[in-house]
Amino acid sequence: MQSQLKILFVDDHVGLRDGMTQMLKNKDSSFDFVCASDYESALETLKENRGIKIVILDLNLDGRSGLELIPELKKLSSDISILIYTMFNDVIHVENSLLNGVQGYITKDATIDELASAITTVANGNSYYNKAATELMQSLLVKHGREHYITNDLSYLFDNYKSLSKKEREVFILLSQDMHVADIAKKLGKSEKTVINQRTEVYSKLDIKDRHDLLEKAKLLGLIV
Numbered sequence: 679m680q681s682q683l684k685i686l687f688v689d690d691h692v693g694l695r696d697g698m699t700q701m702l703k704n705k706d707s708s709f710d711f712v713c714a715s716d717y718e719s720a721l722e723t724l725k726e727n728r729g730i731k732i733v734i735l736d737l738n739l740d741g742r743s744g745l746e747l748i749p750e751l752k753k754l755s756s757d758i759s760i761l762i763y764t765m766f767n768d769v770i771h772v773e774n775s776l777l778n779g780v781q782g783y784i785t786k787d788a789t790i791d792e793l794a795s796a797i798t799t800v801a802n803g804n805s806y807y808n809k810a811a812t813e814l815m816q817s818l819l820v821k822h823g824r825e826h827y828i829t830n831d832l833s834y835l836f837d838n839y840k841s842l843s844k845k846e847r848e849v850f851i852l853l854s855q856d857m858h859v860a861d862i863a864k865k866l867g868k869s870e871k872t873v874i875n876q877r878t879e880v881y882s883k884l885d886i887k888d889r890h891d892l893l894e895k896a897k898l899l900g901l902i903v
Contacts, residue, residue, distance in 0.1 A: 682710040683801055684729045688720045689736040705794045724754050737764040748778045759800045772814040782806035803843040838883050849876045854896035
């Protein structure tokens with residue numbers, strides 16, 4: 679029997695949300711949804727359902743930003759993955775979502791097949807950004823004064839960043855914040871050997887040569903300023 683993947687779907691458009699969850703379950707019977715329509719009910723639902731692995735989160739919850747909810751969700755379940763599902767496809771929302779450490783960003787014009795694929799990708803510990811979000815991520819580089827880096831090499835950097843697992847992304851972000859291996863291990867509850875191995879994977883996948891190169895690539899990805 680296929681194991682169930684418990685998902686919290688947070689969207690204040692109840693009809694759309696319920697319709698999407700039904701279509702997604704038809705696509706993949708392992709998807710097991712619980713739903714919430716606002717900030718408070720999302721937190722309460724997460725408290726009552728400790729098995730939730732992924733939150734599909736709209737960015738507009740009855741006039742309140744869904745991004746405000748992410749830190750509270752993480753307090754209740756530090757390992758939970760966040761997949762943004764929104765009508766917004768502008769630079770500001772994409773950038774703010776990335777800075778809040780989401781694992782995926784997909785716009786509501788995506789097909790049901792793509793949304794199902796995004797859920798599966800995030801569930802496997804990887805990141806997922808659809809075409810619209812990826813194009814906007816690249817435009818962020820212009821915003822940060824890096825126009826001359828908008829090349830095929832930069833697209834390659836974004837592709838490789840998306841290939842990092844959730845745990846590798848955590849290590850990469852903490853390294854970019856000038857944290858040492860011992861401190862990262864303590865923060866994440868891992869052994870130093872595990873962190874060193876994940877750091878090696880990050881350096882390999884992103885073709886990082888040294889500390890300076892790590893910081894430059896973190897800046898290009900919009901993870902630090």
